[in-house]
Amino acid sequence: MLVAFRRAGVSHALRASRALAVKTTSQRAAQWIIPSATPITQTLRSSFHTSPVRFSVSAAQEAENAVPTTGSQELVNFSQLQGKIDPQFVDNITRRMKITTMTDVQSKTIAYTLDGSDCLGQAKTGTGKTLAFLVPVVQKVIAGLPASRFAKQQMRAGDIRAIIISPTRELAEQIANEAQRLVAGTGVQVQTAVGGTQKAMHLRKCQNEGCHILVGTPGRLYDVLSSPYSGIRAPNLSAFVLDECDRLLDDGFSQDIQQIAELLPDPTKVDRQTLMFSATMNRDVLRLVNTMMKPGFKNVKTIDENEAPTHMSVPQRTVIMNGYENGFASILEMVKNYRANYLARRTEDPELRPFKAIIYLNTTKLTSLAFQIFDRLLNVPGDFRSGHPFGNMPLYEIHSKLTQAARTRTSQQFRAAREGILFSSDVTARGxxxxxxxxxxxxxxxxxxxxxxxxxxxxxxxxKKGEGWLYLHKDEKVYAQAKLAGLPLKIDRSLETATKDMVNEETNEHIEQIKNAAQDIHPDERTEAVTTFGNHAEGVLGRYAMEGMKNFAIHGLGLKEAPYFRGGMQRSPGRSGNRMLGGGGGSRGGYGSRDNYGSRDNYGSRDNNRSRGNYGSRDNYGSRDNYGSRDHNRSRGNYGSRDNNGSRGRGGVSNAMFGI
Known part of the structure; x- marks a missing residue:
C-alpha cells in the first residue's frame, strides 16, 4: 500500500482546482522537492513529471539521493508511544486489542506522522496499514478537542475532525470498527456514512451521539456533506484520508472526491493532514497526490524489492475438473481431507491452523446457492440424524444481495472465527x-x-502461511492460460472427484452428498444460479459453454432440464434470443413442475436434528439468523427462499501453463 500524509504548514497548501490552474514555472516546480525518508523509485519520479505541478531536474536528483531516516525516530513496540500519544490509546492497543509489536509499515510510518507531516509510504496489504494511519489521525483529533467536548450533551455532528474515504462499504465498516476499538474510553465518536444502508438512521446517530471521525464511501459522504439538512459539517477538519486510492479512481470516484474536497474548509485557513493509500502509483494517483497534498511530504518504503510478492510466493494449486458439475463435490472432498488429517499433521507442523477458507464464486446467485447446498449437507444422504460432514464448523455467506447490516455482521463473525468457510462474491476480494x-x-x-x-x-x-486453490473446467485452459500466465500454479491431482464422469453417472460419497443437498433447494434458485453463471461461462468456455452449463444444471444441480438463456451464446432463430440447453419444454417454461424436483416434505424442510450453535455454529435447530449465520430454526419451507437480509424463509490441460 502507498500511504500519503499531509504536512502541517499551511502556507504552501495546494488543492485540486487551484493546483490545476497554477502555471508551471521552474521556481514553483522547485518547491516540489521530496525530503524522502527513503529514495523514490524511477517509476515514481517519471510519473510525477506528467502531473500538473512538475519536478525540476534538481528536485528529482535530490529525491534520488535522499537517505532513509531511521534510528531514534523508528519504533518497534506500541509501548514506546507512551508520552507521545494519549495513554488511553496505548492501553487500548496493547491491552484490549492485544497488539504489542509494530509491523514494518506501522513502525516506519507512525513516528513520521505524529508531528502532522505528510508521508508517502509503500506497504503490502495485510501488514497493519489501517492502524498505521489511524494512530496519528485519532491523536490529532483528540489533541484538538477540549475536555468539555467529551460531555455527551455538547457533542454534535457539525464539527467533524477527520474524514476517511474508502471505495467499498465493507472496507469502510472495517476501518470504522478498528477506529472504535482504538478510541474506546476516550469520548471520541466514530460514525459511518456508507451506501446501501439507512441514511436517516446514520444521520440520527451522528446527531444524537456526535461525530469526530466519519468513515464512508464517496457517494454517501458527498450526499451528507452537501445536504443543507443533514447537519454534517467539518469546519475544523484536521485529517483527511483516502484509502485504496487507485481503486477509488478505477471505480470512477474521481469527481466525487473532487466535490467532497470542495466542501471542506480552505486548507490555507484550516490546516489538515491528508492521508492517501494506493496499491499502485499510476498517473492518475500521482495527479491526485499533487492536487491533494502539499510540498514537503516524506516517503516511507516498507517493501523489500528482493522479496517476492504474495501472489508469487503463496503455494497455488490448480484442480482440473471434468466439468463444472464436479466443482462443489471436489471442494467438499478437499475440505474433508484437510480436516481429517489436521490433527496428525499438527504434530509435525505446530504452525498448522484449523481450516478457515474463503470460497470465491463468480456470480452472486452462485455464491448464494453454494452456501445453501453446503449448509444442507448430511453425512448420510436422506438421514437427517447423521449430522453434517463438517461437524460444528460454521459456514457463512457474503455478497451484494445481503443488506449492509447482514454483510457487516457476517464479516465480524468470520473475522472472529477460529475455523469456518465464507462463501463470497468479490465484495471481500480487495482490502x-x-x-x-x-x-x-x-x-x-x-x-x-x-x-x-x-x-x-x-x-x-x-x-502467516496460506495457500490458494483454483478449480477449472477442463475447457477453461485457453482462457486461464491467457489471464494467469506466469503465476506459480501447480496441477493438483489428489482429488478423485474432480475427474469423475458425472454425465455418465460416475459417482462417489462426495457427489451423492452434494446432489442430495441440492435437491433441497427450490428449482427456481438453482435455475437462476445456472443462468447467471452461464453469462460468465460464455466468455470463458467459448463454444463449450452451452454443453458445460447443461451438464452443470442437470448432472451437478439435479435440474430436469437446463434453463433458458439470453445472450449471444444462446441465441437461435425463432426463439427471440432465448435458447434452452437440452430437453423439451415442460411446464414453467421448460423447468417442469415443481412437484418433480425431489420434494422433501414442505419443499425441503428438515427436522430439528442439525444443530450448529449461534452465529454460524450449529445450535439445536441449525438454521440461520437474519445475517446469514445459523440460528434457531432449521425448517426451510418453500425450498428455503431468502429475504434480502440473508435469512431463509420458512419455508488434460498443458502442464506448461502452470509451471510443471
Missing part, C-alpha cells in the same frame, strides 16, 4: 482483512488476473 485464513478457493477462472491476485491476497497475511 478486507480476515485473520488466519488458511485457504482461498476459487471456483472457475476469475474475470481477470487482478481479481485472481486480490482474492488470493486474503490468505498468507501478516507473515
Amino acid at each position: 478486507m482483512d480476515y485473520p488466519d485464513v488458511t485457504h482461498v478457493i476459487q471456483l472457475g477462472c476469475p474475470r481477470d488476473r487482478e481479481t485472481y491476485i486480490h482474492r488470493l491476497g486474503r490468505t498468507a497475511r501478516a507473515h
Whole structure:
C-alpha cells in the first residue's frame, strides 16, 4: 500500500482546482522537492513529471539521493508511544486489542506522522496499514478537542475532525470498527456514512451521539456533506484520508472526491493532514497526490524489492475438473481431507491452523446457492440424524444481495472465527482483512488476473502461511492460460472427484452428498444460479459453454432440464434470443413442475436434528439468523427462499501453463 500524509504548514497548501490552474514555472516546480525518508523509485519520479505541478531536474536528483531516516525516530513496540500519544490509546492497543509489536509499515510510518507531516509510504496489504494511519489521525483529533467536548450533551455532528474515504462499504465498516476499538474510553465518536444502508438512521446517530471521525464511501459522504439538512459539517477538519486510492479512481470516484474536497474548509485557513493509500502509483494517483497534498511530504518504503510478492510466493494449486458439475463435490472432498488429517499433521507442523477458507464464486446467485447446498449437507444422504460432514464448523455467506447490516455482521463473525468457510462474491476480494485464513478457493477462472491476485491476497497475511486453490473446467485452459500466465500454479491431482464422469453417472460419497443437498433447494434458485453463471461461462468456455452449463444444471444441480438463456451464446432463430440447453419444454417454461424436483416434505424442510450453535455454529435447530449465520430454526419451507437480509424463509490441460 502507498500511504500519503499531509504536512502541517499551511502556507504552501495546494488543492485540486487551484493546483490545476497554477502555471508551471521552474521556481514553483522547485518547491516540489521530496525530503524522502527513503529514495523514490524511477517509476515514481517519471510519473510525477506528467502531473500538473512538475519536478525540476534538481528536485528529482535530490529525491534520488535522499537517505532513509531511521534510528531514534523508528519504533518497534506500541509501548514506546507512551508520552507521545494519549495513554488511553496505548492501553487500548496493547491491552484490549492485544497488539504489542509494530509491523514494518506501522513502525516506519507512525513516528513520521505524529508531528502532522505528510508521508508517502509503500506497504503490502495485510501488514497493519489501517492502524498505521489511524494512530496519528485519532491523536490529532483528540489533541484538538477540549475536555468539555467529551460531555455527551455538547457533542454534535457539525464539527467533524477527520474524514476517511474508502471505495467499498465493507472496507469502510472495517476501518470504522478498528477506529472504535482504538478510541474506546476516550469520548471520541466514530460514525459511518456508507451506501446501501439507512441514511436517516446514520444521520440520527451522528446527531444524537456526535461525530469526530466519519468513515464512508464517496457517494454517501458527498450526499451528507452537501445536504443543507443533514447537519454534517467539518469546519475544523484536521485529517483527511483516502484509502485504496487507485481503486477509488478505477471505480470512477474521481469527481466525487473532487466535490467532497470542495466542501471542506480552505486548507490555507484550516490546516489538515491528508492521508492517501494506493496499491499502485499510476498517473492518475500521482495527479491526485499533487492536487491533494502539499510540498514537503516524506516517503516511507516498507517493501523489500528482493522479496517476492504474495501472489508469487503463496503455494497455488490448480484442480482440473471434468466439468463444472464436479466443482462443489471436489471442494467438499478437499475440505474433508484437510480436516481429517489436521490433527496428525499438527504434530509435525505446530504452525498448522484449523481450516478457515474463503470460497470465491463468480456470480452472486452462485455464491448464494453454494452456501445453501453446503449448509444442507448430511453425512448420510436422506438421514437427517447423521449430522453434517463438517461437524460444528460454521459456514457463512457474503455478497451484494445481503443488506449492509447482514454483510457487516457476517464479516465480524468470520473475522472472529477460529475455523469456518465464507462463501463470497468479490465484495471481500480487495482490502478486507480476515485473520488466519488458511485457504482461498476459487471456483472457475476469475474475470481477470487482478481479481485472481486480490482474492488470493486474503490468505498468507501478516507473515502467516496460506495457500490458494483454483478449480477449472477442463475447457477453461485457453482462457486461464491467457489471464494467469506466469503465476506459480501447480496441477493438483489428489482429488478423485474432480475427474469423475458425472454425465455418465460416475459417482462417489462426495457427489451423492452434494446432489442430495441440492435437491433441497427450490428449482427456481438453482435455475437462476445456472443462468447467471452461464453469462460468465460464455466468455470463458467459448463454444463449450452451452454443453458445460447443461451438464452443470442437470448432472451437478439435479435440474430436469437446463434453463433458458439470453445472450449471444444462446441465441437461435425463432426463439427471440432465448435458447434452452437440452430437453423439451415442460411446464414453467421448460423447468417442469415443481412437484418433480425431489420434494422433501414442505419443499425441503428438515427436522430439528442439525444443530450448529449461534452465529454460524450449529445450535439445536441449525438454521440461520437474519445475517446469514445459523440460528434457531432449521425448517426451510418453500425450498428455503431468502429475504434480502440473508435469512431463509420458512419455508488434460498443458502442464506448461502452470509451471510443471
